[in-house]
Amino acid sequence: MRIRNASLVRLFYFGLLTTSFVFIFSSGSQLLAESQRSERASERAEFVMLRSYFPLQTGYRWVYSVERAGGGLGWEVKVEAEESVSFLRSYHRLSGYFGPNDSRRVRATLLGNVVERGKDGKEYLWYQFNAPVGKSWEMDIAPDNAPACEDGATLTIGARDEVVSVPAGEFRHVIRVDHIPRCVDAGITREWFAPGVGLVRRESTSIAGAVVSELVYAELGDIILPKSVYSTSLLLSSPTYGHNLMPPIDPSKVARVQGTFVVRNQTEGPAELLFPSACVTLQLEVRDAEGKLVLQKLPEIVCPAIVLKVDLAKQPLVVPFSLVLADKDGKPLPDGSYSLTVVLLTSVPHETLRPAARAPIQISSAH
Known part of the structure; x- marks a missing residue:
């Protein structure tokens, strides 16, 4: 009886040893595989990093x-x-x-x-x-x-x-x-x-x-x-505008865009806008579906050359505007799809850093 029990004990320990070996071998293999995958991931990350020093994508x-x-x-x-x-x-x-x-x-x-x-x-x-x-x-x-x-x-x-x-x-x-x-x-x-x-x-x-x-x-x-500390929004009276071209044509019936340009501080810290004069002014541009500039409106008023500072931490900057959809000769813009871009004329080293917003508009007239 003792011999049979001893055999069972030896068999039990042999099975336990074998299972442990398989577990250790399997765990080691998994660790090795994980290490190799991590190494390959690190190499791929390094390759991506190296390529990113000269990024090339259409439109950049x-x-x-x-x-x-x-x-x-x-x-x-x-x-x-x-x-x-x-x-x-x-x-x-x-x-x-x-x-x-x-x-x-x-x-x-x-x-x-x-x-x-x-x-x-x-x-x-x-x-x-x-x-x-x-x-x-x-x-x-x-x-x-x-x-x-x-x-x-x-x-x-x-x-x-x-x-x-x-x-x-x-x-x-x-x-x-x-x-x-x-x-x-x-x-x-x-x-x-x-x-x-x-x-x-x-x-x-x-x-x-x-x-x-x-x-x-x-x-x-x-x-x-740069990552901006402010956000901009462009609020328009309507996405679609129409000229009244029923004869006789009345110049006062040319479509007019009424809108509001808003700049908000999107951080918890201070945010200021500087202007080169005592006026807060906008530049308005309309481009056709092919991106061609068809209408541009610059500030028409002359303001004192006094630096104006606007603190966005207190409240958003709200600037209303109005734009007649006609060219410089007063001819109504043709029906079609356009984009309206509004740029706030602040004092910055480059014009691309000025707050701006763009919205699509449609002209569909009554003839």
């Missing part, structure tokens, strides 16, 4: 201010279209990056490189965002009207984790790229790239002295920079 737009001796105009970069050359490879048409008339086909690779496709079908290397600090390479621009001072410049990763503040916001984990241009007295000297945003600051040199460009506004899909 960046606006930069310029500081230089004697003043300077801002400049704009747009992603206008995507062109596929194969099933796995496509390029985006990038305009304005090296100048107002500059247009090039570029793509950002998974490894963090930015390359241009020339008319000869070859790829030319611009940036290596995966490179470590201190790594240098030569900027190679396609020979189709390449900017002389930038093509062949020596680029070096100067830093990988800077914090940069520009009018469009404060950005972290910024990569700084140092340039040695081919020209002695002209060319880009340093650039800063923020993840998910792209170029946020550029320093250049010219015969007239230093030139500094900073990002003031960006449209990146659903993301608009």
Whole structure:
């Protein structure tokens, strides 16, 4: 009886040992698999991060201010279209990056490189965002009207984790790229790239002295920079308007939009608007279905040149307006679909930062 019980005990412990081994092996395999998945996820996140230093999507737009001796105009970069050359490879048409008339086909690779496709079908290397600090390479621009001072410049990763503040916001984990241009007295000297945003600051040199460009506004899909502390709304008397064109035509029967533009503070902190004069004025624009400007109304009154400050923390700013839907010659706008844009003329460094709102309107007349 004792022998049989001993056998049962040994069998019990053997089964327990086997089960434990299977459990430990299974748990170890699961941990290894989880670790591998986590590692792959981390690698994918790193790839996404590297590509995001030069984001390219059709419709993306960046606006930069310029500081230089004697003043300077801002400049704009747009992603206008995507062109596929194969099933796995496509390029985006990038305009304005090296100048107002500059247009090039570029793509950002998974490894963090930015390359241009020339008319000869070859790829030319611009940036290596995966490179470590201190790594240098030569900027190679396609020979189709390449900017002389930038093509062949020596680029070096100067830093990988800077914090940069520009009018469009404060950005972290910024990569700084140092340039040695081919020209002695002209060319880009340093650039800063923020993840998910792209170029946020550029320093250049010219015969007239230093030139500094900073990002003031960006449209990146659903993301608009800078993130506003206020919200705007456009309230119209009706979405549809009609002219009374029954003969004889009475100019007073031309359709008129009655509306209200409202600006509210959407934070718990203070929010102020500054105006260059003692008046709060609006700019009104009407565009047709193709985006063509067909009507613009600017302020008609002259106000004292006194800086006016409006505190949105106390109450919303409400500005009523009226607009006759006729061109400068008094001719009624044709029936069709339009968009009405209202811009509040505040004191800001760039017009794209002014509070604005847009609403669709329809004109349908009685004949």
